[in-house]
Amino acid sequence: MDELQAQSEREARILARRKRIQERLAALREGDHGGGKEGEKKEEIGKGKQQIIESKRRLMRVKYRTDQDVTSVRAAGDDRENQHRIAEEQTRQDLRAKLLAEAEQSARQNAAVAMRWADLFSIEVPQDLYTEIEAQRQACERIISSKDALISEVRGELKKKDDEFVKTLKRQAEDIDTLLQYMSRQFVEMQNAFKEELDEIENAFLQERSDLLESNRREMQELFDRRSRLEQDFMDRYLAAVESYQQQLEGHRQMDAEEYHILKIKLETDIQNLEQHLEAMRATYQLNTEKLEYNYRVLKEREKENSSTIESQKKKLSRQRDILSSLKQRYAETDRRYRDENMRLTDEYKRITEQFKDLQSKFRHFELVDTKKYKEVWGMKESEVAALVRQLLQADKVLHEQQLGWEWRPPDDAVFTPVHSSGPGGSGGAGGGGEGGDEEQDEDAAARAREQEVAERLRDGRNWGALGLLCDEAGFLLDAKAKHMIERLPKDEQGLVKAEGILRALGISDGASFDSLMDALSADSTVEMRAKGMGVPAARITADGEKGERGPAVLVHPDDAVRRLKAFVEVYGTGPSRPGGGGGAISGPLRVQGLLRRAAEREQEFWARMTHVISDKGVRVWRALEKQLEKYLGLLQERSGSLRDVESLQHQNNELRALLNQYLSSRINEELQIPPTQVI
Secondary structure (H helix, E strand, O other): OHHHHHHHHHHHHHHHHHHHHHHHHHHHHHHHHOHHHHHHOHHHHOHHHHHHHHHHHHHHHHHHHHHHHHHHHHHHHHHHHHHHHHHHHHHHHHHHHHHHHHHHHHHHHHHHHHHHHHHHOOOOOHHHHHHHHHHHHHHHHHHHHHHHHHHHHHHHHHHHHHHHHHHHHHHHHHHHHHHHHHHHHHHHHHHHHHHHHHHHHHHHHHHHHHHHHHHHHHHHHHHHHHHHHHHHHHHHHHHHHHHHHHHHHHHHHHHHHHHHHHHHHHHHHHHHHHHHHHHHHHHHHHHHHHHHHHHHHHHHHHHHHHHHHHHHHHHHHHHHHHHHHHHHHHHHHHHHHHHHHHHHHHHHHHHHHHHHHHHHHHHHHHHHHHHHHHHHHHHHHHHHHHHHHHHHHHHHHHHHHHHHOOOOOOOOHHHHOOOOOOOHHHOOOOOOOOOOOOOHHHHHHHHHHHHHHHHHHHHOHHHHHHHHHHHHHOHHHOOHHHHHHHHHOOHHHHHHHHHHHHHHHHOOOOHHHHHHHHHHOEOOOOHHHHHOOOOOOHHHHHHHHHHHHHOOOOEOOHHHHHHHHHHHHHHHOOOOOOOOOOOOOOOOHHHHHHHHHHHHHHHHHHHHHHHOOOOHHHHHHHHHHHHHHHHHHHHHHHHHHHHHHHHHHHHHHHHHHHHHHHHHOOOHHHHOOOOHHHHO
């Protein structure tokens, strides 16, 4: 089957080769028929190109004729090989049929012989047994003789193939000699044809060259004259442009050199820092490895020591129990003594608290007065700065539109946004309801009312869980003295006093701020999102406010409590209102510090906007414009001097012309033999 497939592929290649030869012959015939049309275009194409076309056509005909001779040898060889393979395949099929027939016949004979061997064992007469054995031997000889005949036939086929192989080699040698002869003759003919056509092409091109040289000589003379005029004009423009470009190139070169130097220093510094960091990290990793190994060995040693320590601790535990009984007696005596001292300190604490509230009310009054004066001075200076900036922007607009011819884009209106636009209550530290705190009695009454609200919420059992979490996680807000005083109180009062101290440190002064704190300590609070500046739906904020009034159902995890408190201070410590709609905001030191920091940041942003109202690019444009205007002023001054010189020369020329006319019109010229009028 493989040989049949190879034979079919070979026949397909032969057919494809014949098709290509036919297409090439058709192309040559079309080229011959189109010779008449090409003859009409000889004058347009040119003698050299026309000769090349004719030479190619002739060479193609010669090549085709010689290729046919060479191809005929190969085609004849392929045809012989094809016929040989067909006969070979037929022989192979016949031999295979014979082998199959002989195998089938031999199998039947072997089966018959094998069946008769069993019958031989039942024969008891020697003569009959001999006769049967002889018959079996003859049957075996017939099988062997048929196989020997087939073997001899196969050997004859092999010998025949050897003879055919020798004959095929001889025919191939003859074909190769014939092919070499044709190829040699093709080479000689193609070489002679190429030489002849090259000579013809060279003669045609020489004739065409002489004609073109004559016509080009005349045309070149005209072009040279025109080129000389254009070169003169171009040289004038070129020199002017070169001078301008050299100035620009020198400026760019200086700028690029500075930028390259800065970038090079920066990159070298970064490389050194990274190398140092790499070395440090390697050393750290090595040190950590050694530490871990050392710790492992230490732990193994400690494990051994702990086993012995456990035994000793058991003995020590029995001794400590005895000591505990004695300490309990001492504790009872000390507890009675400290209760008395606690009562005394409680009275002193209440007295100091009243003094602090009085001082706080005075502080609120003076803070409002100072804030009002500061804002008045700030507003006056702010208006002056805004006026100067507007003058600067007007000057920038004039430079852009009148001097540069550019489109001027005004800055954003937010540049002139005033810093203190929310009224005095925006930076106050005590009041959340406006400026109605002129009377100290009303202020004290409002403060007592807010403290009463906080006290009521502290006694509400729904808030005890959140207050306990606040005492456990925010105890660091209390100073050392307050902690020491709280530790002396009874256990049932310590939690309440500690919660009041933490609320006072956070600036919780009314019920609304207390509810906001309880909401911040709930598990589903949005105070962190508001601290990050993310938007929160109004419905969600209202729900949070209502939930804060009822007390949080699920508290935040203790690990997140400090972060919630920080977010709470950032959200409710920077403005007078809270999302729930109430008027209570955080008061106290934290809120005052937050408001002062925000006010300082807004003032820094205001001065930054004022100082950068003209961008760095605009400043560079101003400097470049100033430099060019100075050059333009110098040029105008130089032109003014030149104009004055021209006017002076014109005046002198007019005087000389008048004097010359006077001399020419004088009567004395008539007395001269050669008057000046005849010479001029």
